[in-house]
Amino acid sequence: VAAATAVACARHGLRTLVISTDAAHSLGDSLDVELGDRPTEIEPNLWAQEVNALHELEENWEKVHRYLSTLFASQGVDEIVAEELASPPGMEEVASLMWIKHHQRSGEYDVLVVDCAPTGETLQLLAFPDVARWYLNRIFPIERRVMKVARPVVQPFVSIPLPGDEVFGSIKDMLLDLEAMKSVLGDPKVCSVRIVLNLEKMVIKEAQRAFTYLSLYDYLTDLVVVNRVLPPEVTDRYFDSWREAQARYSDLVDTAFAPIPILRTRLFDHEVVGLDSLAEMADSIFGPLDPSAIMYHEVPQRVRKSGSDYELLLNLPFVSRAELAVTHREGELYITVGPYKREISLPRVLKGKTVTAAKLEEGMLRVVFGSAKS
Template structure:
């Protein structure tokens, strides 16, 4: 299974490149699904064919299916029981049923549905490749960050689905308590949390999912792309490649076009520095609007120069733990970040990292939970947090062994000098 997720600033041609990639993947022999989570519903316009909520074969492209996530329908199908329970609780507190219906619209429902639909199709074994046309940058970040946020509030603050439902319903209804939710409702919430967790694991797996940032050669767009790269890294999602769309070819003539091309070349020269170590693909501007399978196939050929649109994934995890002997390091990739922008704190078993407007609460591995935080440094686009074994949390024999390893290393270093 391979997932290619396309995101970027609105208006950069993200949908066009997503569909072109899907067409090319299908023509390479992969059973391919182009799945749109963008409420703009532009995939149908680009394909020049209707797209339904369920995967539908695309005419004239064997091996290609298309689907548009239908948020409203999926919410009604999947969570009707949960909403019915909450509406009943609110009505019991004296609220009119119509008002209760409005209040029980689940926050983040669109992002949840998109994640669950992607996971459902990925685990169906019906497709080899899923190409995802995401909403613009901000919405994509909310989608990717949602599972960790929901799981934290459910499992840490409210201690599980049962208390989550009771607390939510009681708070909205102004009650001090409430009846225990029926088993099917508790099971539905527990299943939702588990499914969201599996969806996140799928997207954060660098051997399965490649995230592609789509840009145009404009300074404002590249600046947003840099911020998107930082935010994705903070949330644990490595970027596979950068696609620079609408690059003017050298053959384009005329004084006006020449000035445009010169400006693009200046921006293009800086893109490699903005996305170090990440492959960058320049997609040339087409003479005509790329609508329909044939035009999209030609665009893919022009963009990827005859190479596969699905090269092997080589991204490494953006979060790594290393060390031994009671001294450990947690490293997080944070490109394009100054030290003054980073906020760092620890609350029990969680490390809270803040970069500008973005915050991630990282559940520490069990090894680091039994350590004290010693310090942190930011260098070369990586945040390194140092930990040392906590004497009160480690068994005596393990702590003695760790101390002995550190002492032996220090003696070896002193003898060498």
């Protein structure tokens, strides 16, 4: 669907780049072309790129990569294996964010389509800027100071190399870049997320969880695309139970994701590979609509004044009260939903205010801030 969207945008005359953040890299297979770790022109107005985390680490964070390689090699790990291990978990997401930032700043493209990995990896990708800010403000300064003092004393007695200050400098630069990405990804005027699902119970449940966590991290979801819907011309009785299930789950999707727009595309009678097939799919999804337009504009989080108090409103669909925890400290609000936790930096207008109430009603969390006497 991401590749089809990119093809449609390009054929609308927009300079379009589609990036794959999935380590499996199926984007090139969909386009039926060989892709590299730099943008490759596919046709007029269309470029594609598959991010290589190891290459990005070597090129942009060489000091970190060299330290990690030395660390693993010092423990007897084979040199080639050490090179691979020097690309730690999460680097695919970090490298993808860096490229998104680079292309957004360059202004070379009108539209950037990011073909995301499955839900878990994508949520890690989108949570990185918040995590980076927390680590940069809370943990990183302590670690750096401790290591600066302890390194000369400890290093002679241990067999592993300890990171030097230049490694911490590289990590700090990387964290600052990640933190800056929040202003891009979290701007509903320029960036939105589109959820793609099939009409199957487990897939819909996963999409609902993804929608919840996207709202938690204040990302705008502007469209849901339902893929592989049985077309009416399929009348074989073999598909009767499948059609009934799809009809049932289609109603569930309409109810669950309203008022977000929902578009559907049929199950094709051929493999959707290559530019012409992708253009056919895009036409099935968007029809006369502009595929690059943001189709829904209500942001998940907002603050409003209510009498002498203030209310922070946050859309948290599909969440039960048992899954939710809210904690307030001066200037910050911590919201935990299941395994995910978000730190929200509160606006100055709420400075000195305390949380006097918190209610979850019909998918909307309402946190009330008043004076300490309230």
